[in-house]
């Protein structure tokens with residue numbers, strides 16, 4: 001396991017213990033208050049390797065991240081490690097997500113931890129109870145095209161199987177852009 005022995009032989013802290021010691025939960029986001037990697041993402045060392053805190057959080061709660069894919073935030077708070085705010089997409093999805101947020105979101109008056117998601121105003125997903133953004137819809141469809149199973153896609157995006165199925169089925173009208 002990932003148990004580490006302190007130099008003195010006294011403290012035995014697991015990677016998990018060190019992770020949770022740096023998380024401050026709010027009503028929505030779980031904020032990483034440990035080191036950051038210089039770009040606003042939380043950073044920690046796991047088994048001697050530098051890992052982004054939100055990626056670690058995803059792995060911890062939801063399982064391994066498929067090779068080559070990114071962990072994106074629905075909340076747009078880079079140091080947030082709440083697994084409910086994390087979804088898996090391709091690098092292209094991640095860039096598109098940033099681009100749309102950058103356009104829609106002018107950097108005034110942001111309070112940490114509770115930003116409004118600007119994507120919410122750009123369109124609407126008609127699937128009841130689906131809390132997904134346009135980029136997530138695109139990403140789910142891209143993952144499907146890459147051969148991922150609907151069940152995996154639902155898991156990767158943290159949505160119900162029914163929701164994922166509604167989004168990736170051919171001819172789905174789930175996402176209607178308002179732009």
Ligand SMILES: [Zn+2]
Pocket residue numbers: 028029030075076077080081082085
């Ligand atoms: Zn968050």
